[in-house]
Amino acid sequence: MKIVKLPKNKTNDFIEHLQSFGEVHAPQKKGKKSCAFQPVTDPSKVLIGEEGFLRTILPLKKYFHKPVDTLLKFSPKTGFEDAYEEEGNKVIFGVHSCDIHAILSLDRVFSGKYVDTYYFRRRKKVAIIGISCVPDDLCYCQSMGTSFVEEGFDLFLSDVGDGYLVKVGTSLGDDMVSSAGDMMTGYGDSDINEYKRRINEFPSLFKTKVDEADLPAILDMEYKSEIWEEMGNRCFNCGICSMVCPTCFCFDVNDEVCLDGETGERKRCWDSCLFKSHAMVAGGHNFRESRADRFKHRFLHKHQAFMGDFGRPSCVGCGRCTQDCPADIHFVGMVKRIKDDITCVHSGEEEK
Ligand code: SF4
Ligand code: SF4
Structure with a gap:
């Protein structure tokens, strides 16, 4: 797996750079107390796990499995016509591990015996940039085995203090970091040590635990x-x-x-x-x-x-x-x- 480092002071530049791969959406304030995945016009408004804004109102499913979706139009003249309107590429930035697992879960459901083409034609147009987070009192992804992801992202950013270690998950993700030029740097021993320290500490941060055994x-x-x-x-x-x-x-x-x-x-x-x-x-x-x-x-x-x-x-x-x-x-x-x-x-x- 290719890993590079994104210094935090380059994060906004990188979000801007991602616009060349599709319309970038990321968590931003919605009202006073909530946040939602919305199109990014100003990278400085993107919320990266700030206190009180850990989870978006609606999860990612709203992009692939729309709250209301027109499937067909019909008339005696034309019969049934597919109502799908081609959508452009999107890049969703700032997706937490649990939400990536949720998308993998929906992928399994919609690719079952009857593959849901309405879901997958949108799904294929969306790149996912994951990011690490710090759990609050309501999070229990650790108990559900979803606090880490190994797949389902194009890039995954893990906080190491002054920057993010960026795991590359797909060839599209590789294009995103390769074309970012000097926004990306190499990483050193101190970054590795900080990454491991945070990984080891992570389970102890969960106040809510669930035992699903049996x-x-x-x-x-x-x-x-x-x-x-x-x-x-x-x-x-x-x-x-x-x-x-x-x-x-x-x-x-x-x-x-x-x-x-x-x-x-x-x-x-x-x-x-x-x-x-x-x-x-x-x-x-x-x-x-x-x-x-x-x-x-x-x-x-x-x-x-x-x-x-x-x-x-x-x-x-x-x-x-x-x-x-x-x-x-x-x-x-x-x-x-x-x-x-x-x-x-x-x-x-x-x-x-
Ligand atoms: S469990 Fe709560 S959120 Fe769900 S339907 Fe009942 S009242 Fe509404
Ligand atoms: S905690 Fe579980 S059941 Fe509740 S909204 Fe999240 S995934 Fe759904």
Whole structure:
């Protein structure tokens, strides 16, 4: 793997330089308290893990799996026509390790039995520049095995104090650093030592830890636990946790017919298994009628069903769901309760 160093005082120049590879997007302030991936017009506005702005409102999925996406246009004259409008290349700068893992997770989902061309034609146009970060109280990527990445980036920048060690992940990434000229330098022993010091220290920075060991089996045992009713009563079913989650991918598809009754568009938009309509089928039957059923379904899909399909949970520990839940539901606390309270949350025969 090729590694070079980017001195911090050259970071803005490098972000500017990346514009020659596509429209650069990076985390920037949105409102007073939030940040979002947005097009960069002024590199000095880019937030690189500043306190309070660790996680963006929406993750990277908004670029490939759009909140609302027009798939087709239809009319009696032309039949069905692909509505995709070619997009230019993009470079997303400042992506944390957990979010890169989330994209790898979505890649697996959308490249399954039926490859989702709508997702991949956008995905192929986007270069990813990762960056190291310092966890806050809500991060638990360390527990989910997503605090480091070995793939899924074109470049990855690791903070070593006065600069970043830049790992080159692809030939496109190689072009980015080769064409950057003297913005990039070599690195020395002090950089290596600082890199290793930070790597060794990193696990101790996590205040939130989750033990997922044997969780799928425990969730099976706790399928009838009272905890689901309790959490269902607290949850508003607003779906925010699904919208902000970098690995949630459910969508709904609708045909919107124009007033002429003939032409229209087929659209898909983000959906959530927390919504009552999500499991409703023709005839009006709903497989998950109660809020408790829907809350349980999302939790089990993340930590059990996805494991069965892909060998790992569908959670990268980014903390967005807990940060944004208006009902103050703490999802790490949920895992702990499920794992620890096995005898006290049960009712009925099993408890006796
Ligand atoms: S964000 Fe909270 S209240 Fe809203 S659906 Fe998710 S768990 Fe329920
Ligand atoms: S479930 Fe919550 S913590 Fe896990 S990836 Fe989704 S938003 Fe992040």
